[in-house]
Amino acid sequence: LAKTTQPVSMDSYEGQEVNITCSHNNIATNDYITWYQQFPSQGPRFIIQGYKTKVTNEVASLFIPADRKSSTLSLPRVSLSDTAVYYCLVESAGNMLTFGGGTRLMVKP
Amino acid sequence: EPEVTQTPSHQVTQMGQEVILRCVPISNHLYFYWYRQILGQKVEFLVSFYNNEISEKSEIFDDQFSVERPDGSNFTLKIRSTKLEDSAMYFCASNFRGGASDTQYFGPGTRLTVL
Numbered sequence: 001l002a003k004t005t006q007p008v009s010m011d012s013y014e015g016q017e018v019n020i021t022c023s024h025n026n027i028a029t030n031d032y033i034t035w036y037q038q039f040p041s042q043g044p045r046f047i048i049q050g051y052k053t054k055v056t057n058e059v060a061s062l063f064i065p066a067d068r069k070s071s072t073l074s075l076p077r078v079s080l081s082d083t084a085v086y087y088c089l090v091e092s093a094g095n096m097l098t099f100g101g102g103t104r105l106m107v108k109p
Numbered sequence: 110e111p112e113v114t115q116t117p118s119h120q121v122t123q124m125g126q127e128v129i130l131r132c133v134p135i136s137n138h139l140y141f142y143w144y145r146q147i148l149g150q151k152v153e154f155l156v157s158f159y160n161n162e163i164s165e166k167s168e169i170f171d172d173q174f175s176v177e178r179p180d181g182s183n184f185t186l187k188i189r190s191t192k193l194e195d196s197a198m199y200f201c202a203s204n205f206r207g208g209a210s211d212t213q214y215f216g217p218g219t220r221l222t223v224l
Contacts, residue, residue: 043200043215099152
């Protein structure tokens, strides 16, 4: 099972772009990289998933270099409501998700 | 947008009592999951369920826990004899295909407080 490492916390200001990098040196060939967001007392919410290169959706972009040993979640122009914990998951075979400690993002006015 | 629902939102019980947490997964999903999150800690996998049987379970999911899909819509987690350390948020999740590439959709959770 690939282990992920991401910053414990980050601060940002409204309107800024936020990049959260996750390292996963032992990622396996079949692993996908998935990011979830969690607000206090709520269930995790899917943000984005990718396998390689770049993926973009309406809320975020995910950059994955060729070696796939890291990934960067990019949140454009954050607002106060983006204050949450962001989890990077590397999903291996099977159905269970393994959550790490996540990155606690604080967006300030 | 369809979503996973859970009831109750908060359950308070006495140690040793049985509790049943209920979930209604997204209607066309085939794989169902329970996770828990003790206050201030990580989200932990408990069990996955497919085709009316458990497909994976963690070490946490011991004999005190059981899951059931009693009808075509509900998915339940039963804790037979609750302990203080069972106090946590319990999240239900579901997806259609299972596996690494299929997004799991989480419910809002049930906060279980064991006194």
